[in-house]
Amino acid sequence: MMFKKVLIVDDHDDINNGVLNVLHDFEIKNIYMAQYCDDAFLKVKKANLENENFDLIITDLSFKKDYRECKIESGEGLIAIIKEEYPETPIIVYSMDNRLQKVRSLINKYQIDAYVCKDRNGSVELSQAIKSVFEKKQFLSPQVSKALSPKSDLEIEEYDIELIKQLANGLSQDEISGLFKNNNTTPNSLSSIEKRLNRLRIQFKANNAIHLVAIVKDLGLI
Amino acid sequence: MMFKKVLIVDDHDDINNGVLNVLHDFEIKNIYMAQYCDDAFLKVKKANLENENFDLIITDLSFKKDYRECKIESGEGLIAIIKEEYPETPIIVYSMDNRLQKVRSLINKYQIDAYVCKDRNGSVELSQAIKSVFEKKQFLSPQVSKALSPKSDLEIEEYDIELIKQLANGLSQDEISGLFKNNNTTPNSLSSIEKRLNRLRIQFKANNAIHLVAIVKDLGLI
DNA sequence: CATTTCCTTACGGAAAACCATAAGCACAAA
DNA sequence: TTTGTGCTTATGGTTTTCCGTAAGGAAATG
Numbered sequence: 001m002m003f004k005k006v007l008i009v010d011d012h013d014d015i016n017n018g019v020l021n022v023l024h025d026f027e028i029k030n031i032y033m034a035q036y037c038d039d040a041f042l043k044v045k046k047a048n049l050e051n052e053n054f055d056l057i058i059t060d061l062s063f064k065k066d067y068r069e070c071k072i073e074s075g076e077g078l079i080a081i082i083k084e085e086y087p088e089t090p091i092i093v094y095s096m097d098n099r100l101q102k103v104r105s106l107i108n109k110y111q112i113d114a115y116v117c118k119d120r121n122g123s124v125e126l127s128q129a130i131k132s133v134f135e136k137k138q139f140l141s142p143q144v145s146k147a148l149s150p151k152s153d154l155e156i157e158e159y160d161i162e163l164i165k166q167l168a169n170g171l172s173q174d175e176i177s178g179l180f181k182n183n184n185t186t187p188n189s190l191s192s193i194e195k196r197l198n199r200l201r202i203q204f205k206a207n208n209a210i211h212l213v214a215i216v217k218d219l220g221l222i
Numbered sequence: 223m224m225f226k227k228v229l230i231v232d233d234h235d236d237i238n239n240g241v242l243n244v245l246h247d248f249e250i251k252n253i254y255m256a257q258y259c260d261d262a263f264l265k266v267k268k269a270n271l272e273n274e275n276f277d278l279i280i281t282d283l284s285f286k287k288d289y290r291e292c293k294i295e296s297g298e299g300l301i302a303i304i305k306e307e308y309p310e311t312p313i314i315v316y317s318m319d320n321r322l323q324k325v326r327s328l329i330n331k332y333q334i335d336a337y338v339c340k341d342r343n344g345s346v347e348l349s350q351a352i353k354s355v356f357e358k359k360q361f362l363s364p365q366v367s368k369a370l371s372p373k374s375d376l377e378i379e380e381y382d383i384e385l386i387k388q389l390a391n392g393l394s395q396d397e398i399s400g401l402f403k404n405n406n407t408t409p410n411s412l413s414s415i416e417k418r419l420n421r422l423r424i425q426f427k428a429n430n431a432i433h434l435v436a437i438v439k440d441l442g443l444i
Numbered sequence: 445c446a447t448t449t450c451c452t453t454a455c456g457g458a459a460a461a462c463c464a465t466a467a468g469c470a471c472a473a474a
Numbered sequence: 475t476t477t478g479t480g481c482t483t484a485t486g487g488t489t490t491t492c493c494g495t496a497a498g499g500a501a502a503t504g
Contacts, residue, residue, distance in 0.1 A: 011341070011342050012340055012341065012342070012344055013240075013342060013343055013344060013345050013346070014236070014237050014240030014241070014340060014344050014345050015236050015237070015240065017239065017240045017243055017345065018235070018236030018237065018239045018240050019236070021239055035342050064341060064342070066342065118234055118236060119233070119234065119286060120233050120234070120235060120257050120286070120288065121235055122234060122235055122236050123235050123236050123239065124235070167432055168432065168433070168436035169433065169436070170428060170429030170430060170432070170433030170436075171429070172429075172430070172459090172460065172461085173460075173461070174459095174460075186482080187481080187482055187483080188482095189482065189483050189484080190483090190484095191482075191483050191484060191485085192481085192482055192483065194461075194462075194463085195481095195482085195483095197461090197462095198462080198463080206392060207392030207393070207394075208392060208394070208461080208462085208490090209432055209461075209462095210389050210390060210392065210431055210432050210435050211390070211391065211392030213432050213435060213436055214390035214391070214392075214435055214439065217436065217439050394489090394490065394491090395490075395491070396489095396490075408452080409451080409452055409453080410452095411452065411453050411454080412453090412454090413452075413453050413454060413455085414451085414452055414453065416491075416492070416493085417451095417452085417453095417493095419491090419492090420492075420493075423492095430460090430491080430492085431491075431492090445504100446503105446504090447502100447503080447504080448501105448502080448503070448504090449500100449501085449502075449503090450499105450500085450501080450502095451498105451499090451500085451501100452497105452498085452499085452500100453496100453497085453498080453499100454495100454496085454497075454498095455494105455495085455496085455497095456493105456494095456495090457492100457493090457494090458491105458492080458493085458494105459490105459491080459492070459493095460489105460490080460491070460492080461488100461489080461490065461491080462487100462488080462489070462490080463486105463487085463488080463489095464485105464486095464487090464488105465484100465485085465486090466483100466484080466485085467482105467483080467484070467485095468481105468482085468483075468484090469480100469481085469482080469483095470479105470480090470481085470482100471478105471479085471480090471481105472477100472478090472479085472480105473476100473477085473478080473479095474475100474476080474477075474478095
């Protein structure tokens with residue numbers, strides 16, 4: 001036995017095709033595809049109304065924008081809404097992104113069932129993932145399997161994330177101080193913010209604020 | 223009639239598969255694949271020694287690094303060496319990258335025969351590209367067809383990319399000036415670099431250098 | 445040949461970031 | 475109570491970034 005009804009969500013038709021091949025190997029006949037997150041969610045809703053829920057959803061994370069207006073713009077958005085409305089649906093993420101923090105946050109926030117890195121042998125791993133998930137076992141590509149181990153090294157608190165986000169957002173340290181004062185976020189003095197950033201720079205071995213933002217962005221923390 | 227012997231170069235096995243499907247539609251039987259640029263070049267050399275040159279090469283631009291040491295690290299490197307040693311071999315680039323400047327430089331430097339954007343209907347366009355190239359006509363995906371028309375102001379050049387990259391790398395503007403002087407990259411005075419960054423900030427509507435780096439990173443330009 | 449235009453470079457002042465030091469305060473241990 | 479510790483905040487000085495202005499040179503225009 002295997003999954004019966006599967007939805008593939010990826011903007012690249014090529015990838016869709018590749019995934020299709022993998023599913024064919026499992027002799028899954030009932031396969032749907034979507035190139036936009038909005039379409040995908042519609043299909044999921046429709047399936048639910050017809051009492052024919054999907055057994056499995058395989059989705060990418062990043063979707064290129066084009067002329068179409070989209071309500072759900074990213075795979076993460078799609079996952080969020082699906083796991084909220086139909087939490088029992090298994091989801092496999094199939095993405096180029098191999099940042100541990102990203103994987104970790106998807107697992108923690110949405111309890112995704114598998115994360116497969118599109119890579120040299122992505123389709124082989126995808127195949128393994130489908131098998132695992134069918135057996136109710138979580139699957140992670142080897143490159144990102146470390147996402148589960150605690151590794152508190154990378155851990156930084158919400159406050160720091162917010163701080164760096166605002167930096168990346170173009171605010172000066174002075175403006176961030178003002179913003180935090182309005183939000184009743186503490187610490188919020190310019191001096192404290194300077195100190196905090198200094199600590200983060202040391203922690204991430206960054207030469208300056210620009211470098212820090214670049215590093216943290218690469219890690220997928222913001 | 224159609225191409226007889228084709229080489230596909232892409233690190234993602236999925237994409238390789240997708241391209242394979244397209245080629246099958248043309249009933250091309252003699253298809254080779256490579257997941258590393260080094261392997262690809264070896265195959266090309268071997269084919270030449272055996273007097274059985276490839277009629278067509280379809281290649282990606284970016285290749286993820288893994289444990290293997292590679293001499294040729296990018297698709298551009300591969301194109302460069304192939305067009306130098308076997309300039310008559312048609313090359314189709316099939317890439318996610320849709321920056322006009324990139325496309326333009328590949329056309330000008332190496333006279334590539336087609337540039338197809340991996341996208342929602344990438345495989346359809348790839349199919350068109352193969353047909354065009356077989357008829358000795360150049361092909362560009364619609365998104366990048368403007369690459370041929372003279373410079374549009376929105377474009378960002380290689381120099382700017384390098385500049386922002388170094389910023390993201392943690393160098394101060396003064397250090398970048400020094401670096402560029404060593405590299406004989408011009409302009410390289412601190413003043414020019416300031417001015418250039420100012421222009422980029424305006425162009426990308428960034429408040430400051432941090433913001434600029436964040437924006438450009440989000441756009442995937444660096 | 446003179447003039448215009450474009451680009452690189454230089455310079456100086458203002459703003460922001462960076463850095464060290466110290467004061468103020470809460471809280472827990474002695 | 476006193477002491478020590480840890481955190482926020484304050485202050486001042488140095489460096490870097492930001493921004494306007496202008497000088498110098500090369501290529502293009504007339």
